[in-house]
Amino acid sequence: MFVPYRVLRNTPGELRRKLKECGHLVVTGDGQPFAVMVSVEPDEVEQVLETILRVRAQQAVRRLRENAQESGLNRLSQSEIDAEIRSARKERN
DSSP: OEEEHHHHHHOHHHHHHHHHHHSEEEEEETTEEEEEEEOOOGGGHHHHHHHHHHHHHHHHHHHHHHHHHHHTGGGOOHHHHHHHHHHHHHHHO
């Protein structure tokens, strides 16, 4: 369920009711999604945060792979990769 930010700001009780009802909400600003809210039990906060962070890391890896494929970097040979690493290390020192 999509919920405008103004609901969060103006009627937090309504937001809590919707969150309890749906289990998750997508918060929007100017019609664009910018956050996801997920209901949690007090004793599950750590596990839920860990799961969210793991999913975000997986998304980052997927984007890196897609970008590498689009730019052709996925076709570099091992020797080309090693040369890039040496060059980057040389620039740092």
